[in-house]
Amino acid sequence: MSSTKPGRNKPCPCGSGYKYKFCHYAIDTTKPERPTKNIFNISSEGHELLYSLMNISRQADIPLHELCMENGLYYFKDITIAQWEKITESFAKDSSSTMKLLQNAWEETNDAEYFNRMLENCSNISPLIKKREKTISQIVTSHFSEMYEIAIPASFMVIEGLFREYNNISFEANQGISYKINLEPYENTMLYADMSATLYFTKFLNKLMTGKPGDTSIHRNPVMHGADNEFPTKRNSLLLLLTIFEFARLETSLKLWPPKPETKDGKHFLNGYEIKMRENFNPK
Numbered sequence: 001m002s003s004t005k006p007g008r009n010k011p012c013p014c015g016s017g018y019k020y021k022f023c024h025y026a027i028d029t030t031k032p033e034r035p036t037k038n039i040f041n042i043s044s045e046g047h048e049l050l051y052s053l054m055n056i057s058r059q060a061d062i063p064l065h066e067l068c069m070e071n072g073l074y075y076f077k078d079i080t081i082a083q084w085e086k087i088t089e090s091f092a093k094d095s096s097s098t099m100k101l102l103q104n105a106w107e108e109t110n111d112a113e114y115f116n117r118m119l120e121n122c123s124n125i126s127p128l129i130k131k132r133e134k135t136i137s138q139i140v141t142s143h144f145s146e147m148y149e150i151a152i153p154a155s156f157m158v159i160e161g162l163f164r165e166y167n168n169i170s171f172e173a174n175q176g177i178s179y180k181i182n183l184e185p186y187e188n189t190m191l192y193a194d195m196s197a198t199l200y201f202t203k204f205l206n207k208l209m210t211g212k213p214g215d216t217s218i219h220r221n222p223v224m225h226g227a228d229n230e231f232p233t234k235r236n237s238l239l240l241l242l243t244i245f246e247f248a249r250l251e252t253s254l255k256l257w258p259p260k261p262e263t264k265d266g267k268h269f270l271n272g273y274e275i276k277m278r279e280n281f282n283p284k
Contacts, residue, residue, distance in 0.1 A: 005020070005028055006020045007020065008020055008021040008025060008066075009021065012024050012025075018095075021063075021066040022063045022066060022067065022091075022095065023063070025062065025066070026058075026059040026060075026062035026063065027059055034047075034048075034051050035187070035188050035189070035190060037188065039189055039190070039258055040258055050190060051190060054190045054191070054192045054193070055192050057192070057193045058192035058193040058195070058196050061075065061077070061193055061196060061197065062196060063091065064087070064088075064091070064098075064102070065196065065197070065200045067091070067095060067098060067099065068099070068102070068200075068204075069200060069203060069204070071099050072207060072216075072217040073099075073204070073217075073239070074200060074201055074204035074242075074243070074246070075102075075197070075200065076106060076242040076246060077197070078106065078109060078110055078114075078242060078245070079102070079105040079106065079109050080105075080109060083101075083105040083108075083109065086101060086105075087101050087102050087105065103235065106238060106242065107234070107235070107238060110238065110241070110242065111144075112140065112144045113278070114278065115140045115143075115241060115245070116137070116140060117276050117278065118245055118248070119133060119136055119137060119140065120276060121273075121274075121275050121276055122245070122248040122251070122252060124273050124274055124275075125248075125251065125252045125255055125256070125273045126248055126251035126252055127251075128162055128165055128166060128247065128251055129162075129247070129248050129251065131165075132158055132161065132162070135154065135158055136158060136244060138154070139151050139154050139155055139158065139241065139244070140241065142154070142237075143234075143237045143238065143241055146234070148231075148232035148233060148234065148236065148237040149232045151237045151240070151241075152218075152223060152231055152232060152236055152237050152240055153223060153224060155237070155240035155241060155243070155244060156209075156220045156223065156224060156240065158244055159205075159208075159209070159220075159240065159243055159244060159247070160177075160209065160220075162244070162247040163177070163179060163205070163247070164177065166181075166247065166250065166251070167180070167181070178206065179202050179205040179206045179209065180202055181198050181201070181202050181250065183195050183198055183199060185254055186198060186253075186254075189254065189257055191253060191254070191257060194249070194253050197249075198250065201246055201250075204243075205243075207219070208220060208243065209221075218231055218236045218239065218240075255271060255273070256270055256271050256273070259271065260272075
């Protein structure tokens with residue numbers, strides 16, 4: 001391969017036939033510094049192996065992040081391993097059908113049981129989610145009752161509130177905000193996949209929370225100012241629910257790493273937080 005990196009949308013020099021951003025872009029651009037702190041207190045060889053594995057995991061997600069961003073979306077990883085395998089296989093053969101498979105997987109996997117259970121789990125860990133537990137529960141109920149006209153505006157309000165409190169941005173001090181999230185804690189703990197995900201999530205947030213009349217994808221401003229009358233759809237509502245719970249990932253991933261699972265009296269705990277597990281889920 002040439003030492004000169006091509007444009008992201010140019011063919012990859014390796015000859016795969018893919019755009020560069022879907023191929024070697026991840027390998028060429030993800031080389032984080034090794035953290036000096038040994039969070040697992042393991043040997044230098046084990047620390048080096050963990051560094052390599054965490055970086056490989058990050059690289060594996062980037063083509064799907066790039067594909068979703070190209071389609072104005074974010075790669076929510078709320079899918080099963082079997083669904084992921086099917087999606088990545090489709091991506092290798094025909095990336096044009098991958099987005100449809102991914103959106104179908106989101107709808108199939110993220111049912112009412114999932115969101116209500118995740119809300120309970122996240123409320124046990126995240127004060128930001130706990131504070132909004134009742135409102136989020138009502139959004140979940142509205143979504144699965146097909147009351148998207150209620151679920152979507154309420155979701156936008158929760159999303160902005162979550163971000164403002166997460167970054168300590170008051171409404172009085174800044175009525176218009178640019179979505180930025182500190183990536184340093186993820187790099188220091190080798191959560192490189194979360195680090196990349198958060199970077200793509202902030203790009204998605206900035207698109208989601210702005211927008212003008214006539215945009216093809218859903219945006220906050222046209223909805224909340226009455227310029228978009230086509231917004232009440234199942235997929236738009238699900239997209240915003242997934243966005244709310246992605247904030248839960250921001251709040252919980254660092255608290256749950258490194259993972260220390262245990263079981264007491266038939267209950268599951270992770271790093272001291274009670275976690276309810278999904279049972280008897282068989283996606284098509």
